[in-house]
Amino acid sequence: MQRFPKKGSKNLSNVVLDFMDTINFYQISIFLFQGLIVASLILLLFRLRTIMGNGLLFTTLGLFQFIQVFLASTLYFEISDTLVVSPGSAILFTATMFAVLLIYIKEDAITARRLIYALVIANLVLCFLLLSFRLNIEGAYSYNPFDVSTEFFYTNVFVLFVGTGILYIDSILIIFIFEFISKHIKTLFFRILITMIIVLSFDAICFTLGSFWFFEDILKILYSGLVSKIFMALFYSILFTLYLKYIEKEEFRANYLTFKDIYHSLTYRQKFEVVEKAIQLTESRYHTLTNLVPVGIFMTRADGKTTFVNPKWCSISGLTQEEALNDGWLNAVHPEDSIKLKKGWYDDAVRRKNSDAEYRFLKPDGSITWVLGQAIPEYNDKKQVIGYVGTITDITDIKLYEIELNRLKEKAEESDRLKSAFLANMSHEIRTPMNGILGLAELLKEPKLSGDEQQLYLDLIKESGARMLNIIKDIIDISKIEADQVKVSINEVDINKQTEYLYNFFKPETNKKGIDLLLNNGLQGEDAFIVTDKEKFNAILTNLVKNAIKYTNEGSIEFGYQLQGDFLEFYVKDSGMGIEKNRQEAIFERFVQADIEDRYALEGAGIGLSIAKAYVKMLQGNIWLKSKKNKGSVFYFTIPYKKA
Numbered sequence: 002m003q004r005f006p007k008k009g010s011k012n013l014s015n016v017v018l019d020f021m022d023t024i025n026f027y028q029i030s031i032f033l034f035q036g037l038i039v040a041s042l043i044l045l046l047f048r049l050r051t052i053m054g055n056g057l058l059f060t061t062l063g064l065f066q067f068i069q070v071f072l073a074s075t076l077y078f079e080i081s082d083t084l085v086v087s088p089g090s091a092i093l094f095t096a097t098m099f100a101v102l103l104i105y106i107k108e109d110a111i112t113a114r115r116l117i118y119a120l121v122i123a124n125l126v127l128c129f130l131l132l133s134f135r136l137n138i139e140g141a142y143s144y145n146p147f148d149v150s151t152e153f154f155y156t157n158v159f160v161l162f163v164g165t166g167i168l169y170i171d172s173i174l175i176i177f178i179f180e181f182i183s184k185h186i187k188t189l190f191f192r193i194l195i196t197m198i199i200v201l202s203f204d205a206i207c208f209t210l211g212s213f214w215f216f217e218d219i220l221k222i223l224y225s226g227l228v229s230k231i232f233m234a235l236f237y238s239i240l241f242t243l244y245l246k247y248i249e250k251e252e253f254r255a256n257y258l259t260f261k262d263i264y265h266s267l268t269y270r271q272k273f274e275v276v277e278k279a280i281q282l283t284e285s286r287y288h289t290l291t292n293l294v295p296v297g298i299f300m301t302r303a304d305g306k307t308t309f310v311n312p313k314w315c316s317i318s319g320l321t322q323e324e325a326l327n328d329g330w331l332n333a334v335h336p337e338d339s340i341k342l343k344k345g346w347y348d349d350a351v352r353r354k355n356s357d358a359e360y361r362f363l364k365p366d367g368s369i370t371w372v373l374g375q376a377i378p379e380y381n382d383k384k385q386v387i388g389y390v391g392t393i394t395d396i397t398d399i400k401l402y403e404i405e406l407n408r409l410k411e412k413a414e415e416s417d418r419l420k421s422a423f424l425a426n427m428s429h430e431i432r433t434p435m436n437g438i439l440g441l442a443e444l445l446k447e448p449k450l451s452g453d454e455q456q457l458y459l460d461l462i463k464e465s466g467a468r469m470l471n472i473i474k475d476i477i478d479i480s481k482i483e484a485d486q487v488k489v490s491i492n493e494v495d496i497n498k499q500t501e502y503l504y505n506f507f508k509p510e511t512n513k514k515g516i517d518l519l520l521n522n523g524l525q526g527e528d529a530f531i532v533t534d535k536e537k538f539n540a541i542l543t544n545l546v547k548n549a550i551k552y553t554n555e556g557s558i559e560f561g562y563q564l565q566g567d568f569l570e571f572y573v574k575d576s577g578m579g580i581e582k583n584r585q586e587a588i589f590e591r592f593v594q595a596d597i598e599d600r601y602a603l604e605g606a607g608i609g610l611s612i613a614k615a616y617v618k619m620l621q622g623n624i625w626l627k628s629k630k631n632k633g634s635v636f637y638f639t640i641p642y643k644k645a
Contacts, residue, residue: 024081032078035088036233039065039096040240047103048249055104059116062097063123069093084225091229094168095201099237102175102196107249110176117172124165131161163211171204189245194238201230297393299325301376303386305350317372317395319364335361335369353378353386359396371400434465441465478540478612489534489619496569497522497529499539500561507546516553516576521561523569531569532643537616541624544609545573545636553577556633568622568639576633580626589614589624613638 046058069089079085097120105113179196186192205226213219297314301307310318310325318325318333325333334342338360349356356376361369376391441458444450450458481487504520511518522529542560549558556576562569580588589610617624620640628634 025079028078028080028086032086032088032092032233033236036092036096036236037240039092040099040237043096043100043103044241044244044248047100047107055108055112055116058100059119062100062116062120065093065097066120066123066127069097080225080229083221084228085221086225086229090226091233094204095197095230095233095237098171098175098197098200098204099241101172102179102193103241103245105176105179106245113176117169120172121165121169124161124168128161128165164208167204167207167211170207171200174200174203190238190242193242194235197234197238198231201234202227205230296395297372299330299376299391299393300379301350301389301391303350303388305347305389308388314393317370317393318362319366319370333362333364335363337361349376350389356389356391369397370395371397434469437465438462438469487615487619489537491532491534493530494533494535494538495530496524496562499535500542503539503542503546503560507550510550511558514550514554516550516555517557519557519559519561521559523561523563530644531640533620533640534616537620538640541613541616541620541638542571542573544613545638548609549573549575549577549634549636553633564642565639567642569642570637570639572635572637574633574635579630579632579634580628581630582628588626 042061043058046053046061050058078088101113101116101120104116175196178199179192182192182195186195206223209219209223209226213222216222294311294313297317298309298311299307299314300309306327307325307330310320310322310330312322315322315325318330320330320333323329328343331339331343342358342360345358346356355378356374358374359371360374361371363369372393373396374391374393376389378386379388379390381387441462445455445458478487500520500522504518508518546558546560549560553575554577558573558575560571560573562571564570614624617638617640622639622641624636624638626634626636
């Protein structure tokens with residue numbers, strides 16, 4: 002009878018002491034000793050399997066089934082008031098399950114399957130033999146000279162059939178559960194212990210409910226079965242782990258060069274481990290290689306969908322590995338290249354051919370990376386395409402170098418063209434004033450010249466000389482700009498004073514041509530004082546006004562400025578001949594006049610506007626124009642508004 006204290010009558014320590022008093026430690030020690038003998042026998046036979054084979058081990062385990070049935074039918078020992086233990090179930094059956102697991106770990110799945118079938122068949126044969134012998138005893142007179150009990154033959158055969166079915170399920174569960182746990186737990190002891198606790202608990206519950214469901218004390222039987230099998234699972238796990246750790250280690254190391262290996266074939270389990278380790282080593286080396294190579298590597302399925310990219314590919318494209326999968330890599334391709342690249346890639350994939358493409362990646366920060374992509378088909382043993390393996394190489398530096406070469410080529414061609422334009426202009430611009438000077442000098446030799454005529458000739462010679470001087474000055478200025486020898490000198494400048502000076506300077510010339518000259522200053526007083534390069538500012542505005550006067554024959558010319566944010570925006574507006582739109586960019590180039598082929602030559606080397614553009618850039622401004630043919634032009638330029 003169970004002896005439980007009344008609530009509140011004893012403290013916890015007294016309860017524990019009373020419980021300990023009821024435990025039969027002597028019987029427990031006998032069970033442990035029996036378990037040690039059984040485990041030692043199994044491990045010894047297992048160790049001798051390489052010499053004697055597995056037959057003796059299988060026979061011993063089959064004998065265990067007979068003894069287990071005999072003990073389960075006749076003997077149960079009381080360990081405490083609440084525990085009754087069958088040595089057949091707790092010791093022999095548990096040891097049999099451990100033997101199945103040991104065979105699977107150290108041999109192979111085929112051998113383990115044979116052992117499972119052998120145990121199941123042995124149990125079935127035992128069931129039918131018990132049933133037939135019992136029928137024989139019940140149906141005829143039996144002669145029993147030694148007076149041996151025949152109670153064993155009256156064992157409940159239904160219980161044995163239930164136990165046989167559960168034995169088969171237990172054996173299969175051992176393999177699946179051990180494989181599953183091994184993927185998550187590396188410690189051998191815990192792999193074995195957890196596997197056996199789960200399997201033996203399942204066995205205790207199913208066998209008790211299937212065989213003793215009609216017993217009044219079924220809960221006691223269930224509780225006893227769970228406790229005894231879990232306890233023996235812990236005991237056997239320790240013994241079997243020590244064996245696998247120190248006697249027959251779990252790790253297998255193949256040595257194919259020994260003489261012994263000629264006669265000793267690898268087991269299925271060992272072959273599996275060798276292949277698995279070889280695959281792991283290959284994958285490890287592959288990932289190491291893909292992480293080290295200086296090119297991006299990608300892999301795709303046969304349909305062209307991306308399945309893998311290495312870190313270098315991610316670095317080049319700006320995408321993560323997850324973002325690149327399937328068609329995600331196209332999100333990084335420059336929009337101008339995307340449609341053409343996608344079509345070419347999938348066309349090549351359909352035709353099962355090598356693919357080569359040159360395209361751009363547009364990164365999130367706005368930077369552009371040029372790449373050269375190459376891919377080749379990957380075949381299986383049946384010559385079927387199973388995917389593609391490819392690389393991308395960063396060729397940004399090469400492309401930039403190529404672009405720079407093209408730019409230099411174009412610049413060289415432009416320089417050659419401008420050289421021709423320069424020579425054509427110079428031959429005209431220098432020859433004209435020079436001829437004037439020489440011709441007028443000859444006329445001055447005439448003895449009958451009046452004073453007014455001499456003065457006129459001298460004025461014309463002076464004008465031609467000034468013209469030549471301006472041409473030479475412009476040539477020297479543009480040469481210095483090209484040689485990067487022009488320096489910026491910042492000082493305080495009164496903008497209004499400079500514009501008024503230029504107005505007064507050019508006013509006689511505009512009056513002479515019959516056109517109006519207007520000035521519009523946007524600031525007054527101290528606000529008009531800024532810091533800039535005075536000489537370059539004057540040169541810019543002078544060239545623009547001179548240019549307007551040159552191409553305006555009637556109407557007016559207006560120049561001035563307005564404050565626009567942090568810049569002063571200057572303008573020179575004329576009502577001259579205007580400039581066609583396709584020539585508006587060209588006029589800022591050296592030695593180029595707006596329409597040199599179709600109009601009469603106007604004086605000037607065609608380098609004034611290019612000098613103005615260069616100086617504006619030096620002053621950190623910008624220059625542009627608005628113009629319509631025969632409706633005049635407006636030239637704009639800006640310089641920073643920096644107060645003195």
